[in-house]
Amino acid sequence: MIADKGEYMENSMPKAIDLAALKTGGLIKQKEKDLFVIRLRTPVGKISADELDKISNISKKHGSGMLHFTVRQGIEIQGIKFDDLQTAKDELEADGIRVGACGPRFRVVTACPGEGICPNGLSPSQEVGLSLDEEFYGEEEGLDLPHKFKVTVAGCTSCCPKPQENDVGFHGQVEPELVEDDCNGCGVCEVTCKEGSIVMDDNGLPIKDDDKCIYCGDCISSCPTDAWVKKRTGLAAYAGGRWGRHPELGKLVAEFLTAEEASALIRKSLAFYKSSGKRGERLGVTINRIGFDKFKEHVL
Amino acid sequence: MSEFPVDDSIDLRGVLCPINFVKTKLKLEEMDDGDHLEVFLDEGEPISNVPRSVKDEGHQVLKVIKETDGNYRLIIKKSG
Ligand code: SF4
Numbered sequence: 001m002i003a004d005k006g007e008y009m010e011n012s013m014p015k016a017i018d019l020a021a022l023k024t025g026g027l028i029k030q031k032e033k034d035l036f037v038i039r040l041r042t043p044v045g046k047i048s049a050d051e052l053d054k055i056s057n058i059s060k061k062h063g064s065g066m067l068h069f070t071v072r073q074g075i076e077i078q079g080i081k082f083d084d085l086q087t088a089k090d091e092l093e094a095d096g097i098r099v100g101a102c103g104p105r106f107r108v109v110t111a112c113p114g115e116g117i118c119p120n121g122l123s124p125s126q127e128v129g130l131s132l133d134e135e136f137y138g139e140e141e142g143l144d145l146p147h148k149f150k151v152t153v154a155g156c157t158s159c160c161p162k163p164q165e166n167d168v169g170f171h172g173q174v175e176p177e178l179v180e181d182d183c184n185g186c187g188v189c190e191v192t193c194k195e196g197s198i199v200m201d202d203n204g205l206p207i208k209d210d211d212k213c214i215y216c217g218d219c220i221s222s223c224p225t226d227a228w229v230k231k232r233t234g235l236a237a238y239a240g241g242r243w244g245r246h247p248e249l250g251k252l253v254a255e256f257l258t259a260e261e262a263s264a265l266i267r268k269s270l271a272f273y274k275s276s277g278k279r280g281e282r283l284g285v286t287i288n289r290i291g292f293d294k295f296k297e298h299v300l
Numbered sequence: 301m302s303e304f305p306v307d308d309s310i311d312l313r314g315v316l317c318p319i320n321f322v323k324t325k326l327k328l329e330e331m332d333d334g335d336h337l338e339v340f341l342d343e344g345e346p347i348s349n350v351p352r353s354v355k356d357e358g359h360q361v362l363k364v365i366k367e368t369d370g371n372y373r374l375i376i377k378k379s380g
């Protein structure tokens with residue numbers, strides 16, 4: 001059935017792209033003429049199967065039918081014609097799928113599965129990551145920065161999502177404490193501790209060398225009698241890390257932070273970066289220029 | 301040789317993670333509640349991982365005994 005001409009015209013009229021939307025990011029020019037990529041906002045790399053279906057439908061309808069998973073847990077819909085950009089964006093948003101960021105701003109927060117999914121997890125990295133994303137993404141304090149600002153949350157000291165490569169990164173940690181009466185002297189913790197922090201003494205009790213301990217919690221999870229217990233848990237924070245042309249690892253700023261303290265650290269780091277950072281430099285470069293101790297004074 | 305009477309035994313020396321745990325789990329499934337299983341494990345990853353996985357499944361690790369050849373003997377009580 002052929003639609004009448006008027007209706008056809010109306011349906012095929014490209015919607016003018018909202019230029020302000022182009023500025024907030026997420027719409028990226030593809031190399032090929034006239035084609036764009038829409039980058040989606042999928043904080044902590046988690047979406048439902050239903051959302052994936054909707055994304056897939058939009059990709060088939062407006063794009064090339066291909067999706068790309070970015071190294072920062074984002075999804076990009078490739079091959080969208082310039083004229084379809086606004087329609088695709090509107091349809092995504094109507095489906096509850098948000099468009100992501102590029103450019104000099106607070107980026108979508110990444111995180112590993114963490115506690116609850118990963119057997120090694122010490123902190124709820126997904127929940128922490130989601131709440132940081134909710135709090136800072138697209139907010140005034142995270143816009144118009146000197147350069148991009150990346151944040152990740154790792155569930156444990158294994159640091160799978162690479163907190164030391166982010167402008168500010170966190171990992172879960174736990175301090176173990178021995179309940180001597182529960183220990184049967186089996187020595188499993190001694191062989192489990194990869195840091196050589198635990199040695200069995202002459203009485204058959206494990207002795208912990210605090211200087212060597214990295215708060216991984218392996219001794220706690222491996223002890224058959226639960227003699228090692230959690231004294232305190234929290235988040236270690238690193239700042240100034242980046243990848244790219246001149247990679248540098250972030251430095252340890254603080255340990256055993258609560259989720260609220262982690263959020264305060266980001267707020268103060270963004271303020272420091274906005275006021276002291278030069279255009280085009282990442283936080284780590286600003287920190288190097290001004291001094292790590294000065295940075296710590298600002299944010300702690 | 302043991303202060304713990306065991307109902308069954310499985311030698312998992314030379315068996316890698318996580319196969320060693322899966323074999324332990326399957327063995328425990330054949331056994332009755334309260335039965336004791338003896339498991340021989342290599343040092344390194346196996347002795348760090350298997351007791352914790354067994355614990356996570358709700359069984360009780362009664363004892364870990366270091367053998368003279370550097371391997372370990374684990375006594376597990378099947379629970380649930
Ligand atoms: S960082 Fe730790 S908790 Fe997160 S995925 Fe890696 S091992 Fe698991």
Ligand code: SF4
Binds near residue numbers: 174208217
């Ligand atoms: S927390 Fe990790 S590093 Fe510290 S004593 Fe336990 S196993 Fe060793």
Ligand code: SF4
Binds near residue numbers: 183187188225228
């Ligand atoms: S693993 Fe547990 S029971 Fe065994 S020596 Fe260490 S603290 Fe004691």
